[in-house]
Amino acid sequence: MMAGKTTPKVVVVGSCMTDLISYTPRLPQPGETLHGHKFSVGFGGKGANQCVAATRLGANAAMVAMVGDDSFGQNYLENFKNNNVDTSFVRVTKEAATGVAPIVVDDTGENCIIIVAGANLKLTSSNVEQAEDVIKDASVLVCQGEITPAATLTALRLARSHEVKTLMNAAPADPFLDAAIIEHSDIFCVNEIEAEVLTKLKVKTRKDAEQAAESLLKRGCKSVIITLGGDGAVYSTAEGHTHIAAETVTPVDTTGAGDAFVGALAYYLAYHSHLAMAEMLQRSCQVATASVLAPGTQTSYPTREQLPSHLFS
Secondary structure, eight states: OOTTOOOOSEEEEOOOEEEEEEEOSSOOOTTOOOOOSEEEEEEEOHHHHHHHHHHHTTOOEEEEEEEESSHHHHHHHHHHHHTTEEEEEEEEESSSOOEEEEEEEOTTSOEEEOOBOGGGGGOOHHHHHTTHHHHHTOSEEEEESSSOHHHHHHHHHHHHHTTOEEEEEOOSOOTTOOHHHHHTOSEEEEEHHHHHHHHOOOOOSHHHHHHHHHHHHTTTOSEEEEEOGGGOEEEEETTEEEEEOOOOOOOSOOTTHHHHHHHHHHHHHHHOTTSOHHHHHHHHHHHHHHHTTSSSSGGGOOOGGGSOGGGGO
């Protein structure tokens, strides 16, 4: 643990990526070369994004991850420190480069992303087990799909063994996702496209989302969240479905909005556990909405001071 810091209540086991972002008038067609009008380098990776989104809201959070022994990796460790993330369990490997994500963002705020996982796939189950002390003392463990399924499952099992709430964001979608990962998820969160990949059901409407959620619940998770972009989210348990509306806005850049939502939810689960789940999700949607109104990924995540005070009462 970092000196002088209290025990992290949110632990994220997941990925770090360096985002290489090109801004273009529109997304290119296959084989087409387009002129972009801006380029930037940013910090991304679903795990790190979610961790930083939570700390921006005031969470005490720790990251369990792997970066490469390169300038991207060193810069990432610095970025974590700047965002008050406990890096005690962020390892450095010489076996692969730090993960990168080339991103194209068009003038409407739409994006497409390529992921080269690199060092993220070198995070082993053994590395995760070494973080057991920090996991067992947490309130929430958050995982995603950008590290190996074995490392993810180890983290979920460890958390379950210590009665720590598990939040699994199964993104990017894997049609062959290990059934045990779903079974060990207290909250299983996907967007509509990921829900389609996992369930083989079309998800175009709220009703579709409810049917997909029911399919996932049958696989053993305790609850399901299917995010629907501008249409909010559907929350499903054995007791039924709840739709959470999102505010309608004109986005500047949607990159990382889903991670802002998951990070915010982790914060609320850890620090506002008295709230009803629908209220937590409503507030998380507001944080995600705020993030699409600014460019970049982590740079777009709002701090507590930039948000209405009622989100923290």
